[in-house]
Amino acid sequence: MRVTNNSTINNLIKEINKNRTQWADFQRQVSSQVRVERPSDDPLAYSSGNESKSVLEQNKQYQKNIDSGLDQSRYAQDMMDEMVNRLVELKQVATYGANGSALTDSDMETLADNVASLRTQLVDLGNSDYQGRKLFGGTKTTTQPFQDSGGTLSYEGNNKSISVKINGRTSIDISVTGEDLFAYSSESVFDLLDRVEQNLRAGDASAVNADLDNITDATEYVASKTSKLANNINRMEYVYNQYENNNLTLSEKISRELDTDFAEAITNLQQLDTAYQAALSTTARIGNLSLANYL
Amino acid sequence: MRELLEIGKRGLFASNRNIDVAGQNIANANTPGYTRQRAELEPIAYQKNGLSTGLGVNVTTVKQIQDEMVEQRLRQAESDLGGLNEQAQIYKQLETLLVSNTENDLDKLVSRFFNEFSSLSNNPESSALRYNVLNAAQNLTSTFKDLSSGLSKIQTDIGTEASSKLDQINTLLKDVAKLNQQVAEGQVAGQPDNNSIDLRRQRLSELSNLADLNISYNDNNQADVRIGNIVVVRGSNASKLNLETDTINNIIRVRVDSGRTIQSDIGGEFGALADSFGTVVPGFEEKIDTLAENIVTKVNALHRQGYNLKDQTGVNFFNTSYTSASDIEVNIAVAGNPERISASDSQGEPGNSEIAKQIAGLLEAPNAINGSSFIEYTLNTISETGFALNNIETRMASTQSSMSMLEQQRASVSGVNLDEELANIIKFQNAYQASARVISTAQRMYDTLLNMV
Numbered sequence: 001m002r003v004t005n006n007s008t009i010n011n012l013i014k015e016i017n018k019n020r021t022q023w024a025d026f027q028r029q030v031s032s033q034v035r036v037e038r039p040s041d042d043p044l045a046y047s048s049g050n051e052s053k054s055v056l057e058q059n060k061q062y063q064k065n066i067d068s069g070l071d072q073s074r075y076a077q078d079m080m081d082e083m084v085n086r087l088v089e090l091k092q093v094a095t096y097g098a099n100g101s102a103l104t105d106s107d108m109e110t111l112a113d114n115v116a117s118l119r120t121q122l123v124d125l126g127n128s129d130y131q132g133r134k135l136f137g138g139t140k141t142t143t144q145p146f147q148d149s150g151g152t153l154s155y156e157g158n159n160k161s162i163s164v165k166i167n168g169r170t171s172i173d174i175s176v177t178g179e180d181l182f183a184y185s186s187e188s189v190f191d192l193l194d195r196v197e198q199n200l201r202a203g204d205a206s207a208v209n210a211d212l213d214n215i216t217d218a219t220e221y222v223a224s225k226t227s228k229l230a231n232n233i234n235r236m237e238y239v240y241n242q243y244e245n246n247n248l249t250l251s252e253k254i255s256r257e258l259d260t261d262f263a264e265a266i267t268n269l270q271q272l273d274t275a276y277q278a279a280l281s282t283t284a285r286i287g288n289l290s291l292a293n294y295l
Numbered sequence: 296m297r298e299l300l301e302i303g304k305r306g307l308f309a310s311n312r313n314i315d316v317a318g319q320n321i322a323n324a325n326t327p328g329y330t331r332q333r334a335e336l337e338p339i340a341y342q343k344n345g346l347s348t349g350l351g352v353n354v355t356t357v358k359q360i361q362d363e364m365v366e367q368r369l370r371q372a373e374s375d376l377g378g379l380n381e382q383a384q385i386y387k388q389l390e391t392l393l394v395s396n397t398e399n400d401l402d403k404l405v406s407r408f409f410n411e412f413s414s415l416s417n418n419p420e421s422s423a424l425r426y427n428v429l430n431a432a433q434n435l436t437s438t439f440k441d442l443s444s445g446l447s448k449i450q451t452d453i454g455t456e457a458s459s460k461l462d463q464i465n466t467l468l469k470d471v472a473k474l475n476q477q478v479a480e481g482q483v484a485g486q487p488d489n490n491s492i493d494l495r496r497q498r499l500s501e502l503s504n505l506a507d508l509n510i511s512y513n514d515n516n517q518a519d520v521r522i523g524n525i526v527v528v529r530g531s532n533a534s535k536l537n538l539e540t541d542t543i544n545n546i547i548r549v550r551v552d553s554g555r556t557i558q559s560d561i562g563g564e565f566g567a568l569a570d571s572f573g574t575v576v577p578g579f580e581e582k583i584d585t586l587a588e589n590i591v592t593k594v595n596a597l598h599r600q601g602y603n604l605k606d607q608t609g610v611n612f613f614n615t616s617y618t619s620a621s622d623i624e625v626n627i628a629v630a631g632n633p634e635r636i637s638a639s640d641s642q643g644e645p646g647n648s649e650i651a652k653q654i655a656g657l658l659e660a661p662n663a664i665n666g667s668s669f670i671e672y673t674l675n676t677i678s679e680t681g682f683a684l685n686n687i688e689t690r691m692a693s694t695q696s697s698m699s700m701l702e703q704q705r706a707s708v709s710g711v712n713l714d715e716e717l718a719n720i721i722k723f724q725n726a727y728q729a730s731a732r733v734i735s736t737a738q739r740m741y742d743t744l745l746n747m748v
């Protein structure tokens with residue numbers, strides 16, 4: 001085959017250009033630390049890497065939801081702990097009052113006042129809000145759940161618990177509705193409180209005594225609601241950590257798909273460097289070869 | 296003896312001519328499209344006294360050395376490569392438009408929009424979170440609009456580019472027709488006009504870049520050119536090609552002044568432009584529109600069922616009159632009033648976020664749009680540019696390698712090898728000296744004769 005000067009040189013130029021292009025790409029990979037910046041760098045890796053990125057974002061969103069849910073439910077739990085404490089106090093006051101024979105009428109009256117104050121505190125706790133959001137009124141979060149008009153207490157909330165979304169399918173309750181929270185039996189805790197207060201005021205020690213078991217039941221009931229909420233809190237913490245682990249795996253996957261493998265990129269760069277130099281030195285030599293030199 | 300002088304003279308002349316040709320070859324070694332020439336020599340027959348000796352040598356013609364087969368395949372490769380190049384450029388533009396690799400890419404904005412609804416569901420009473428939802432929605436809608444106008448800008452640019460490419464085609468066709476005329480004149484005169492043939496080959500190769508040519512030669516060595524199986528150059532007449540752009544149906548076609556239209560199989564750069572105008576860019580427009588439309592209808596369907604903080608129901612989140620990427624917008628009634636975002640599924644329950652949760656859930660719905668999730672669909676659309684570019688690059692590489700093989704073949708037939716030409720110069724220089732020696736020998740023979748007198 002006849003080989004002409006131009007074809008030799010054109011070939012060399014082509015090879016040099018090819019090396020140059022690859023060189024530039026590896027250089028970009030090393031300097032930007034990203035292997036796949038655009039779909040054309042590696043379309044499969046781009047779409048699967050970015051799909052993982054979107055899952056990661058979604059996970060982080062659920063973690064954000066859980067964070068918000070944990071803040072609210074921990075606050076609700078604190079309030080409910082307080083309620084249990086108030087009910088324990090009620091038990092002490094009532095036990096004292098059940099011993100009526102040793103007490104004067106005014107003692108009983110004082111005890112009744114104590115109960116009334118405990119009731120007010122319980123109502124206040126039931127109306128507590130977290131950053132403006134009523135926690136115990138169900139989904140009617142902007143109205144005062146427990147409203148007292150002339151001694152009659154009404155519940156203005158509903159029985160749908162507020163919740164946060166923790167994954168694609170599940171929402172988790174972050175509080176207990178006021179209706180559920182105080183319904184320890186067929187009557188509510190407030191009915192019980194009202195009766196104990198009345199009996200104390202009437203000096204009816206035996207009637208007070210008869211309610212002691214009910215008070216225990218009510219305390220246990222509210223405490224059980226607290227521990228149920230605590231279960232939800234644990235569950236949220238558990239799911240949060242699951243996301244944390246999952247995110248680690250995802251980040252590794254994303255990095256594997258989209259980021260530069262330095263060892264590989266640098267080895268490739270060195271290889272190209274050698275090839276490039278070889279091409280250049282051959283060019284320089286071939287250029288010198290000519291019959292004209294010998295004429 | 297007179298013949299000897301004649302033979303010597305002709306030898307000098309032939310060597311001289313050969314050195315001229317070698318010189319021309321060397322001078323044009325780097326001229327694009329130049330075809331190596333060779334002087335064709337022929338002995339002159341002469342009979343004297345019944346003996347056949349000859350009267351020296353004659354230069355019959357200066358011939359080009361080329362292989363039309365290779366030329367044809369080269370032109371095909373050139374038109375393929377031109378088309379691929381143009382396609383690659385268009386896909387690169389599309390890729391740059393669709394992917395910035397920042398948080399403002401469409402897939403990220405879609406995901407953020409739905410995630411803001413998820414955030415809202417944690418605390419649906421919060422106006423800050425409601426503003427975040429509106430923000431994300433507005434970022435999404437304005438990005439849809441940017442993409443849509445970017446795509447139609449690319450489409451317009453393609454139209455302009457096609458028109459300027461067609462102008463180039465017309466100029467080249469006229470050149471070819473004019474060169475055909477000159478080639479035919481040379482042919483008729485018996486001496487091929489190598490210069491015009493080279494120039495015409497050059498023009499045809501430029502034309503091949505722009506469109507796929509079908510070339511046949513008539514008896515006078517004139518090139519008849521067909522594009523898309525329609526004759527555009529016959530002999531020394533070139534047709535004028537006119538561009539017809541149909542922006543409604545997205546069609547670019549070429550009308551020849553004979554009235555016929557060329558619509559498909561144009562090939563080359565122009566063909567790539569016409570194809571992109573017809574299918575590629577409209578394809579992306581349609582996909583982006585479908586995405587926008589599905590987001591609008593799916594979000595609205597849920598949102599309408601919900602109740603907002605003003606206890607209104609039946610309110611749309613997006614304006615229902617606009618469902619394409621170019622005009623998608625948040626319902627005016629909602630845009631300025633974040634409390635009108637519906638998060639609750641029941642009246643009078645501001646803390647209820649069922650609807651917000653369901654809207655957020657659309658992000659994960661596996662069949663949200665054409666059997667895939669919103670994110671999958673968006674990423675598929677975006678990465679399509681990458682798949683296409685990779686495919687084009689692979690085809691370009693293979694076309695390029697077959698082209699460089701063909702170029703080598705052409706060079707090995709038609710290219711100039713300087714060493715070879717230099718060797719020829721030495722050869723003919725020696726021959727020149729030898730012929731001169733023949734003449735001086737003849738002269739001395741005359742002298743010898745004359746001295747006898």
